[in-house]
Amino acid sequence: MSSKGSAAPLFAALGDATRLRLLGRLSAGGPLSITRLSEGTGVTRQAITRHLHALGRVGLVRHARRGRERVWDLNRERLERAKRYIDQIAAQWDDAAERLRAFVED
Amino acid sequence: MAVQTPAPEDTVSTDRIEKRVVLRAPRTRVWRALTNAAEFGTWFRVKLDGAFIEGKAVRGRLSIPGYEHVTLELLVERIDPERYFSYRWHPYAVDPAVDYSAEPTTLVEFTLEDTDGGTALTIVESGFDRIPLARRAEAFRMNDNGWTGQIKQLAKYVE
Numbered sequence: 001m002s003s004k005g006s007a008a009p010l011f012a013a014l015g016d017a018t019r020l021r022l023l024g025r026l027s028a029g030g031p032l033s034i035t036r037l038s039e040g041t042g043v044t045r046q047a048i049t050r051h052l053h054a055l056g057r058v059g060l061v062r063h064a065r066r067g068r069e070r071v072w073d074l075n076r077e078r079l080e081r082a083k084r085y086i087d088q089i090a091a092q093w094d095d096a097a098e099r100l101r102a103f104v105e106d
Numbered sequence: 107m108a109v110q111t112p113a114p115e116d117t118v119s120t121d122r123i124e125k126r127v128v129l130r131a132p133r134t135r136v137w138r139a140l141t142n143a144a145e146f147g148t149w150f151r152v153k154l155d156g157a158f159i160e161g162k163a164v165r166g167r168l169s170i171p172g173y174e175h176v177t178l179e180l181l182v183e184r185i186d187p188e189r190y191f192s193y194r195w196h197p198y199a200v201d202p203a204v205d206y207s208a209e210p211t212t213l214v215e216f217t218l219e220d221t222d223g224g225t226a227l228t229i230v231e232s233g234f235d236r237i238p239l240a241r242r243a244e245a246f247r248m249n250d251n252g253w254t255g256q257i258k259q260l261a262k263y264v265e
Contacts, residue, residue, distance in 0.1 A: 020235075097125055097229065099150070099151070103139055
């Protein structure tokens with residue numbers, strides 16, 4: 001189930017090295033077929049399929065048909081939400097760096 | 107890592123934050139602001155209870171209005187004079203009811219270089235992928251519950 005209200009299932013879905021790699025490949029050059037996504041990974045197509053479905057359940061990826069193949073792509077909006085945690089900390093560093101600037105440039 | 111923002115100077119992944127700023131001040135001045143604990147405390151807004159010494163922990167309390175209850179502990183890793191300063195800490199450890207000490211830390215690194223008109227400072231915080239997922243989700247929830255100022259900063263940051 002995709003659960004819009006809670007972030008916990010989203011982070012659980014992200015907490016796996018293979019899934020993060022899949023997201024990385026889709027981010028760099030999606031949409032991609034399962035065959036392409038399993039190339040060079042040492043992970044079976046069946047396992048890749050399972051991981052894609054886990055990511056799909058929390059709305060991070062979606063699939064579509066391209067001709068006769070099924071291709072997978074990122075749901076970028078959902079991924080933005082996953083990034084928010086680190087973005088909060090990045091924003092705090094922005095503030096801190098500006099305070100440092102004011103402090104040393106006097 | 108999976109996700110990168112396209113900003114030219116600052117990058118964000120799920121594991122790492124990198125910021126680069128050019129400060130119109132000599133390297134010696136920036137170095138002191140970073141590594142003298144009292145000066146660090148002034149701009150970072152934390153009251154620290156000791157000096158930065160390699161291998162030693164320094165404790166402190168935030169001096170940001172509304173966050174005075176938040177305590178920090180910085181474990182200093184390396185001090186390479188006027189070039190590099192690093193410490194470990196628990197990021198986003200803002201809930202006084204939670205004991206963060208058993209969690210993995212992130213590494214914060216400051217690197218200084220001379221540049222035209224001043225000093226280039228690079229700040230890197232890394233190791234977020236090791237932070238428990240439940241806590242990352244918790245921070246996310248707290249954000250939804252009123253970290254509005256941070257969200258404004260975020261909007262500025264991500265676009």
